[in-house]
Amino acid sequence: MIFYDCSTAPSPRRARMFIAEKGLEIETREVSMIKGEQLSPEFLAVNPGATIPVLITESGQMLNENIGIAAYLEAAFPEPPLMGTTPDEKGAILGWTATTESQLGMAVAEALRNGNPHMKGRALPGPENFEQIPELAARGITRIHLFFDKLNAHLADREFLAADQFSLADITAFVFVDFARVVKIRVEDTHPNLKRWYEACKARPSAQL
Numbered sequence: 434m435i436f437y438d439c440s441t442a443p444s445p446r447r448a449r450m451f452i453a454e455k456g457l458e459i460e461t462r463e464v465s466m467i468k469g470e471q472l473s474p475e476f477l478a479v480n481p482g483a484t485i486p487v488l489i490t491e492s493g494q495m496l497n498e499n500i501g502i503a504a505y506l507e508a509a510f511p512e513p514p515l516m517g518t519t520p521d522e523k524g525a526i527l528g529w530t531a532t533t534e535s536q537l538g539m540a541v542a543e544a545l546r547n548g549n550p551h552m553k554g555r556a557l558p559g560p561e562n563f564e565q566i567p568e569l570a571a572r573g574i575t576r577i578h579l580f581f582d583k584l585n586a587h588l589a590d591r592e593f594l595a596a597d598q599f600s601l602a603d604i605t606a607f608v609f610v611d612f613a614r615v616v617k618i619r620v621e622d623t624h625p626n627l628k629r630w631y632e633a634c635k636a637r638p639s640a641q642l
């Protein structure tokens with residue numbers, strides 16, 4: 434297998450944490466977004482979608498979505514389970530993963546990509562260029578705060594987001610909560626449940642990579 438990573442971006446960090454939690458060592462190639470390598474002919478030959486992460490599987494298939502990479506690795510390497518073992522767990526973990534991607538991950542991306550002058554013309558990832566819409570940056574900030582409130586309430590009586598053990602849902606939420614720092618939003622004492630969960634995730638060895 435080959436894993437295409439980028440040390441500065443949140444989406445590859447999700448896959449990197451998943452791989453580490455599985456205890457896997459996979460040949461890794463760094464794609465520098467700072468140097469624009471995701472748009473190079475060499476990388477477009479690997480992933481025409483121009484996004485990272487990418488996993489090339491044992492059979493040579495190219496996977497360029499976190500959810501696909503996680504599903505593949507969970508099936509190929511079931512231990513420890515990160516996507517649930519019971520029907521209820523599997524449903525809750527995928528549900529919270531989807532909710533977190535759309536309500537938090539997208540909000541952080543909207544805020545950053547539409548508000549940062551360095552991302553002018555790059556408001557969306559991928560091979561095509563899109564102009565920024567400043568209103569989306571402001572909306573993204575509002576949505577991040579709302580989702581922090583939602584997580585704080587949900588975690589009041591729970592150790593983990595979706596199951597009785599650490600899962601893909603925790604990885605997804607942790608990575609995007611942490612990445613909100615790029616738009617100057619951090620977990621504060623006003624959100625004690627979120628803070629306890631965030632600190633626990635941050636202390637895991639997989640979060641140090």
Ligand SMILES: N[C@@H](CCC(=O)N[C@@H](CS)C(=O)NCC(=O)O)C(=O)O
Nearest residue numbers: 442443444484485497498499558559
């Ligand atoms: N849906 C994909 C999203 C991948 C994605 O958007 N990755 C970003 C980095 S966080 C990227 O490749 N951006 C390239 C760019 O901005 O040009 C996943 O979850 O794996």
